[in-house]
Amino acid sequence: MxxxxxxxxxxxxxxxxxxxxxxxxxxxxxxxxxxxxxxxxxxxxxxxxxxxxxxxxxxxxxxxxxxxxxxxxxxxxxxxxxxxxxxxxxxxxxxxxxxxxxxxxxxxxxxxxxxxxxxxxxxxxxxxxxxxxxxxxxxxxxxxxxxxxxxxxxxxxxxxxxxxxxxxxxxxxxxxxxxxxxxxxxxxSAGRMFPVAIEHLGGDGELHSGVLRALARLVDEGLDGDVLVFLPGAREIARTAETCAGFAAHAGLQIFPLHGELPPAEQDLAVRPCSRRKLILSTNVAETSVTIDGVAAVIDGGLARVAAHDPWTGIPTLQLSKISRASAAQRAGRAGRTRPGRCLRLYAQHDHDRRPEHTPPEIHRVDLAGALLDLHAFGVAEPAGFAWFEAPPAAALQAGEGLLRRLGAVGPGGQVTDLGRRMLAFPLHPRLGRLLCEGIDRGVPGLACGAAALLSERSIRPAGALASCDADADVLVDLADLEKLRRRGDERGLLAGPARRALQVRDQLLRALPRDSRDRSKEQGLKEQEREDRLRMALLAAFPERVAQAREDVGGFRGLALAGGGAARLGPGSVVRTAPWLLALEVEQRREADRGAQVLVRSACAIEPEWLIDQLCDDIEERDELQWNAARERVEGARELRYMGLLLERTTTAKLPPAAGELLRQMALAAGPEKFVGDAEALRGLMARSAFVAAHVPDAPVVTEAVARALLAELCEGRTSFAELRAADLYGQLLARVAGGGGLERLAPTHVQLPGGRRAAVHYEPDKPPWLASRLQDFFGMSRGPAVAGGKVPLVLHLLAPNGRAEQVTTDLAGFWDRHYPEVRKALMRRYPRHSWPEDPRTAAPPAPRR
DNA sequence: GAGCACTGC
The missing domain is CATH 3.40.50.300 (P-loop containing nucleotide triphosphate hydrolases)
Structure with missing residues (x-):
């Protein structure tokens, strides 16, 4: 031994x-x-x-x-x-x-x-x-x-x-x-750490200037060793490097950025010993993944970008948030690894003390589809009853299960389907597993492996790279460039590390293909356009609810309406510049302190609207009864209704096979497509707000999905109307619990009635001053908060006409705002007592913490 | 003016 x-x-x-x-x-x-x-x-x-x-x-x-x-x-x-x-x-x-x-x-x-x-x-x-x-x-x-x-x-x-x-x-x-x-x-067991002296500098002003002040203080007080600064992202790192450049040079400090997108050689530079003293500007990588010896002092900005997943929209989010106390302690500890050190926090002690003890574990934040498919494969039919170490939120469980059903991986009894078994053979998210299975079935396994590799790894292009052409899909352009890299070692325009990793993943997936689909000669015999069309259809099977329709440009970006509700923008790096219908493959909802929620689509794929009908009919006509039920559920699900509205715009039920046509027709007859769209979205908003309220207000009434579905059924069958529902106070009650008064609910409807009887879905366009918008978002959960600019409240209304077409109208609800601001202010004061709230928002500066 | 950190035969 x-x-x-x-x-x-x-x-x-x-x-x-x-x-x-x-x-x-x-x-x-x-x-x-x-x-x-x-x-x-x-x-x-x-x-x-x-x-x-x-x-x-x-x-x-x-x-x-x-x-x-x-x-x-x-x-x-x-x-x-x-x-x-x-x-x-x-x-x-x-x-x-x-x-x-x-x-x-x-x-x-x-x-x-x-x-x-x-x-x-x-x-x-x-x-x-x-x-x-x-x-x-x-x-x-x-x-x-x-x-x-x-x-x-x-x-x-x-x-x-x-x-x-x-x-x-x-x-x-x-x-x-x-x-x-x-x-x-x-x-x-005891540990072995050196003491770290922690000081809170309080924080007003911007991060980069705070870092400079803290650095000056360290140097002034006789700094001996390297300095490690924690910042939330690459952008803040670049900004801080600029601000500190002069002072650092003067103090004999060399600046090293450190974040995930840097090539390994540059990361090494930041970590390795250096003849000069180092000023390392880092993201969270230095909190756990990378350790640096010789750090004498830490400057902690107290912020991090936290990735999560929104179960209500199925969209990944990236939110700038305050770090937990455990995380702050971990960061401070980085100064005490090899000797006693110091830590300067750019936020006040009382701010620190009020932060949550731990960062919420991943199971509370992330998309559960992959974990749930594993559980089903291990024979757990009911994940809600599984003996988790810590159970995930019910909404996330439902969303994950819903996605697995929809991808055809799990049947209604919780059993893994044949398709699900095939998907499990690949080390991929279930969506991408489905992409591969679909690619195999459609005769393009090689292309599907490439696309799945690209979508599962980080982007192969630098952040901020602009689209170089107009094409059908970002993955197709990326695949062409990967091929150049593989054949000729041509790295132009690519990030070498991620691009090579994508190739490596693709090769691994090719090797994992079932034996009878590894022969790619048939695939290569297809015309290029045919191959690409098949891949795009496979992508639709993998991202069925990420359908989007182009709208007019917003601030120089392509505007999109998402099938699940809400608006998005196409990132400037996407090559899908002209297609009217597309899939939002890589999406991110960002929420920063100083601006509203934004949904950005980084990678897209053009689709033909007829494919949507085909897909629905496939589900309804050609599969067994389980699939039929799943399809029915899909059609009946609240989210689907808007999607159906979009579909109805482009096609008539006459073109559909009998079963699908009948289903659509019944639903359309029940209320008319525009009512469908409006009520379904309002209900979804209701659930989202209810979940938010429940998280913040003890004993608040909770509208579960089951309740909402029941209500939806009543609406569809004409037994109640949305107006009655609202009059029944369920909706108002919830908001009243948060806001502490009536009237507020009228600020947050997802739909309003316009003169002439038209209904409109409301998207508040955040504008200056942004601080109020972000506070209000906290009240309304998922909905975009309204904003005030010079006393005007600009609202962008997406009007949904009976034919399903949306038109965009900008209006001004200043008078409305004036009537309701006192109630809002009262609620804000209760909720955020440390801030002073102006009497009149039109003349106000952002609130300062009360001393 | 638009990209935290990880991970899988």
Whole structure:
């Protein structure tokens, strides 16, 4: 048996290694809490192996990141004086270094799911260690739940060890003990960190000038070492670099930007020791993924961009938010790795103290479709009843399940369909799995592999690159450039790293194709236009609800109306410049403090409206009964109704096959398409606001999707009208609970009645001053907040005519605003007591915090 | 004036 080389230094965790081993002999599970510097990653797995707890099988160590899996494996192998791939090995995507004698295997969290699909009993594994569990990635959460289930049902001998730096270990221990014969053991260790002196500088003014002030202070007070600055994004980094350039040069500091889009060589520059003192301007990469030695001081801007997923629209969001206290502590700790340090926070102490303790774990934020498909494949028919470590929000579960049904991956009984099984064979999001299956069925597997690779990895073009042509799809142009890169090494206009990674993923997908679809000669025999059309149809199957219709340009951008409701803009990098109908493939809803919510489409694909009808008819006509039900659900779903309205504009029911035509006709007869569209959207808004209210107001009435659907059914059958619904106070009640008064609901309808009896969907165009718009958005959840400019409230109304056509009208509701501002102000004062709220918004400056 | 960080046979 391998033993530690004598030169290995002692670490704090060594004090408790015997306790850990003893505990695991008694109990099947253990939780180890040890702060950074304790040495848990390098010592604990090895100690378990040396104690023989693995029973001759493997010890599997889960890491959140590939780099960590590789590096720690190398360090542990080195501590044994062995090469990698002997006793100690690692395995990450595209790369593996293990041998026949390997007993300690470091893998990424994402690989565990793949291993479980290959061998549901994990027969080669004796111990699983989940490292850095406090980061709470969805793969880690899901991994823990699946391992617990496996241990209880089929592998009582399997040992589960959870290691965490800052997490409250009690919750994990309770989860692992719940209903078990043996309690889960809990062991804590000291860490090894140097003290960091933290100061709060308060923050008014902009980030970049705040950084300069803090830097000047550090230099003034005798800075000795490097400075690490945390900023939310590349844009802020560039701005701060500009602002600090002169001072830094004067103080002998060299500036290094550090963020994810930089090529590895430039990232290395920021991390490596340097002859001059460094000023490193970094995003969150430096919080967990990259460690930098020699940092004497941290300047923390207190902000980060947080990615999430909006279950109500199915659109990914990117929101600038305040970091949690745990995250702030982690950032400060970066100054105390090798010596005592300082941390200057660009926000006030009271601001810090009021922040949430932890960043919400991924399971509360992200799209669950992939995780849910895995669960179904592991035999969990009802994910809502699954023993999650922490259950995801009900709305997200419903959205994920809905998407899986719609993609045809899961049937109504929660069983994985044949199509779903085929999708599971690929390491891709279910949408992209469907894209590949559809590409195979339509005879273009090669093109589909390329498109799926591009859509699953980060963009291959620099941010801000402008469209170079007018084409049918961004992925098609990207694929042509990837081909140039592959054939001739031509990197022009591309980001070399991401482009090569996309090629690597594409090749992996090509290898994963079923044997009988690997022959690409037939595909290559097709005319180019035919091939591309087939790919675009496959994309429609993968993104069925992301249909969009072009509208007039807004501020130089192509305006889009989304089938699911709401407006979007086509990014300037997209090549889809003229197509009237398209798919929004890569979408992002941004919300920044100083401007309203914006939906930006970065990657699009032109489609023919007839395909929409074809797709619907396919679902209705050609599939079995389960599919028929799914299609019916699709048509009946509130979101679909607007989509149906758009469809009805372009076609008549006469062109449809009988069943589809009948369904459409019945629905159209029930209320008329314009009513459909209006009421469905209003209901969706109601649910969104209700969810928002429920999150902020204890005991608020909640309108669940079931209730909303029931109401919708009543509307469709003519038993009630939207006006009655509103009169019944459900809608007003909810808003009143937040706003504390009547009248406000009239500021937030998604629809209004116009003179002449026309209905209009309302989209508030955010304008200056933006601060009020962003505050109001908090009230109305998903709806765009109104804004005030010089006393005028400009509103952009998308009028939906009975034929489904939308027209855009800008109007001015200044008088309306004047009548209601006092109520709004009262509510704002209650909600944001630390700010002073002007009597008259027309003359007001942005609110300043009260001293 | 428009792109946080990760990850998968």
């Amino acid at each position: 391998a033993t530690l080389a004598p030169r290995t230094p002692r670490l704090p965790i060594d004090e408790v290694l015997d306790d850990i081993v003893a505990a695991l002999r008694r109990s099947p599970c253990a939780v180890i809490e040890a702060p950074p510097g304790a040495g848990k990653t390098t010592r604990v797995p090895l100690a378990l192996l040396q104690a023989g707890l693995h029973g001759g099988r493997e010890v599997l160590v889960l890491q959140p990141r590939r780099l960590a899996a590789r590096m720690t494996a190398a360090r542990v192998a080195d501590s044994l004086g062995e090469p990698l791939g002997a006793t100690v090995g690692y395995q990450v995507r595209f790369e593996s270094n293990v041998g026949p004698d390997t007993r300690l295997r470091f893998i990424t969290e994402g690989l565990l799911g793949r291993k479980l699909h290959a061998d549901p009993e994990l027969r080669d594994v004796g111990v699983v260690v989940l490292d850095e569990f406090h980061e709470r990635h969805i793969d880690g959460d899901l991994g823990l739940a699946l391992l617990r289930r496996l241990q209880r049902e089929r592998r009582p001998d399997l040992k589960i060890v959870v290691m965490s730096a800052t997490l409250d270990g009690a919750a994990v221990a309770a989860y692992l003990s719940e209903g078990a014969a043996e309690e889960c053991a809990r062991i804590t």
